[in-house]
Amino acid sequence: MSVIWAIIRKDFQMEFRTKESITAMWIFSLLIFVIFNFTFEISRLLLLQISGGLLWVAFIFSGMLGLNRSFQVEKENGNLRGLSLTPADPGLIYFGKFLSTTFFMLIFEALIFPLFIIFYDIQLSLVTLWIIPISILGTLGFTSLGTILSAVAIHTKQQQILLSLLLWPLITPIIIWAVKTTGDVLSGELSAAFQPVMVRMLVFDVIFTTISYLLFEYVVQE
Amino acid sequence: MSQPVIVAENLRKEFGRVVALRGVSFQVEAGAFFTIFGRNGAGKSTLLSIISGMASATDGNIRVFGEDPAERTHRHKLSVISHESFLYDNLTALENLSFYGKLYQVADLNDRMHDVLHQVGLHHRRFDLVRTFSRGMVQRLTIARAILHNPDLFLLDEPFTGLDQHATEMLIGLMEALKSQGKTILLTTHDLQIGLRLSSRFMILERQRVVETGSVEGLTEEMLRRKYFSLISSGEAGQ
Numbered sequence A: 001m002s003v004i005w006a007i008i009r010k011d012f013q014m015e016f017r018t019k020e021s022i023t024a025m026w027i028f029s030l031l032i033f034v035i036f037n038f039t040f041e042i043s044r045l046l047l048l049q050i051s052g053g054l055l056w057v058a059f060i061f062s063g064m065l066g067l068n069r070s071f072q073v074e075k076e077n078g079n080l081r082g083l084s085l086t087p088a089d090p091g092l093i094y095f096g097k098f099l100s101t102t103f104f105m106l107i108f109e110a111l112i113f114p115l116f117i118i119f120y121d122i123q124l125s126l127v128t129l130w131i132i133p134i135s136i137l138g139t140l141g142f143t144s145l146g147t148i149l150s151a152v153a154i155h156t157k158q159q160q161i162l163l164s165l166l167l168w169p170l171i172t173p174i175i176i177w178a179v180k181t182t183g184d185v186l187s188g189e190l191s192a193a194f195q196p197v198m199v200r201m202l203v204f205d206v207i208f209t210t211i212s213y214l215l216f217e218y219v220v221q222e
Numbered sequence B: 001m002s003q004p005v006i007v008a009e010n011l012r013k014e015f016g017r018v019v020a021l022r023g024v025s026f027q028v029e030a031g032a033f034f035t036i037f038g039r040n041g042a043g044k045s046t047l048l049s050i051i052s053g054m055a056s057a058t059d060g061n062i063r064v065f066g067e068d069p070a071e072r073t074h075r076h077k078l079s080v081i082s083h084e085s086f087l088y089d090n091l092t093a094l095e096n097l098s099f100y101g102k103l104y105q106v107a108d109l110n111d112r113m114h115d116v117l118h119q120v121g122l123h124h125r126r127f128d129l130v131r132t133f134s135r136g137m138v139q140r141l142t143i144a145r146a147i148l149h150n151p152d153l154f155l156l157d158e159p160f161t162g163l164d165q166h167a168t169e170m171l172i173g174l175m176e177a178l179k180s181q182g183k184t185i186l187l188t189t190h191d192l193q194i195g196l197r198l199s200s201r202f203m204i205l206e207r208q209r210v211v212e213t214g215s216v217e218g219l220t221e222e223m224l225r226r227k228y229f230s231l232i233s234s235g236e237a238g239q
């Protein structure tokens, strides 16, 4: 436990100091919202239909920025190697990085969501609260895979390209589910498929977190 | 007699078609200062990463403290210093030590951190970000990080790279202190003079093989130099 906590604490210390990731993520999301709000003349109905996708584009692309940053600092001075030379269990190191990127993304999502509501004039209701579990499940799916693939990518030269090549196909299902359920929530009415899709997301998270946890040890070996 | 700290038998390492070690065997006794000389590409770093458990050998047998280093059971007894600092640029010196101290579960971490910072002469800069440090100061903090958990075995891969005369002397002094505390030290270097001055035993790697091993007793720098250059073939590096 103390290993996980030490890593999370360290990552947040560095981020609060530099604010590199949060600034980049914030600007990026703002740009997406602005472009889609003012560039395209779209009907209110269409906007509601695509807004779920729009929100997740902002979440995932800024998540990519955060993830890249989070592993850039582990690469700069061979830090990931330094971590794996300690007696700390590689699985716990994985959880530390996984949770620190997850918390970070969730905090960011919580900041960006109100902005999104205002930009697109979304009607709020009790149903809107479902966005919280959806964000958590979707984000966990993204970061569980993103964390282990970033560690894989550290050993290769074309880090970012490899990361996207591996990551995108794998996270496609959970992104589709997240967009779908978010669409339901934003329209104010949950469809019949809502619950089963939520369960699928949960299963996806559990499976990929477990696999990544078990595989992390082999990833950090050279 | 006590069990040797490192026993390597016929280690072979291949990276695809490149062979980094071709059957390397040697032993390091507890408390020895063992230096590995060799040119660029001789296989020194590869050998050290197998000993540290970071890489696995393609073939052969390696035992560190009587166990396979990949098993991670003796990580707390081991420390590595290489050209990589393992430090975080956007943390202060103290925060870096505190982070690694927690991962190594160092007892009385607070006292220990101040202790090692004094030892490397960085205590007055403890609240400064590593980003603002000079190359030599980074290396000093790297050393502080390496001794923080009081390990028994040091793997030092060309630790003098980038140090000025003053920092080099400090590091040599520290190594001598570690040696007198009975720590086992494995050093790789191109610098015959420093290697000879510090070590009790040495080994020369050439073309990924051991071509010489022995005690430094009675050996002068001139003799070592002659031996070294007669054993390594001139010309291109490595293969």
Ligand SMILES: Nc1ncnc2c1ncn2[C@@H]1O[C@H](COP(=O)(O)OP(=O)(O)OP(=O)(O)O)[C@@H](O)[C@H]1O
Residues within 6 Å of the ligand: B015, B018, B019, B020, B038, B039, B040, B041, B042, B043, B044, B045, B046, B047, B238, B239
């Ligand atoms: N990760 C790797 N992938 C492919 N080949 C490698 C890798 N690491 C080392 N090698 C090869 O193995 C051989 C030995 O390399 P090693 O780094 O162990 O040499 P060295 O003695 O440490 O050299 P130097 O003095 O330059 O540090 C070289 O031919 C090198 O190209």
Ligand SMILES: [Mg+2]
Residues within 6 Å of the ligand: B044, B045, B046, B157
């Ligand atoms: Mg080397």
